[in-house]
Amino acid sequence: MTTPITATLVGGPTLALTYAGLTFLTDPTFDEPREYEGGIPLRKLVGPAVQPAALGPVDVVLLSHDQHPDNLDESGRALLAGVPTVLSTPDAAARIPGVRGLAPWEQVELGRVVVTAVPARHGPEGSEALSGVVTGFVLEAPDELTVYVAGDNASVDVVAAIAHRFPAIDLAVLFVGGANVGRFGDAPVTLDAARASAAADLLPRARVVPVHHTDWAHFVDPLSAVVERFAAAGRGERLVVLERGVPTAL
Secondary structure, three states: OOOOOEEEEEEOOEEEEEEOOEEEEEOOOOOOOEEEOOOOOEEEOOOOOOOHHHHOOOOEEEOOOOOOOOOOOHHHHHHHOOOOEEEEOHHHHHHOOOEEEOOOOOEEEEOOEEEEEEEEOOOOOOOHHHHOOEEEEEEEOOOOOOEEEOOOOOOHHHHHHHHHHOOOOOEEEEEOOOOOOOOOOOOOOOOOHHHHHHHHHHOOOOEEEEEOOOOEOOOOOOHHHHHHHHHHOOOHHHEOOOOOOOOEEO
């Protein structure tokens, strides 16, 4: 019997997801609005809709990558120490104690759940040298839906490769917003509305949950652009737009 999935959008890329008896949290970001200095400064516009304590115990963090504060901020880093399992890239594992790094297509069993690390590309082809390595995840369990968490992936070709290996994806959490910090010209570092729509074409049975579409100044495509694009393509009923901070049964 399928266990109900509940999702709570904290904000940005941060989503709490109950799945097969476990609570997963994607890319923890709980800082209040502020600016982050660095090679490319980033500005957070909106704070979290839910504080970590209100989420209850988290069993697993699915961390797309650790090198950018819009995917792992200071409060998010502090949270990692209290989570039993943190899965991310091998690079993140080398930088953060307690993180388990997974190479693309590598799997780990967590109770009934099999988590597979899947490729992601944070920009155009060859962007890894500047953006760093990122990852996505696929969750599977007996008698449960198959869930794809894309992470900061901007490549439709990458989604095609994942869809080939996992043709039965039922729920896709896509990081959208067309994020652009000017590093690669007009090429975004997350899916813009057009690319998110194309990704949905490759996942024909999946409902799509868009995240990482607001809260930061470097996002180009607002959530409304994704909604309009899906509606124009006749797939608006597949889009699940979450209200920030509200637990939603999927």
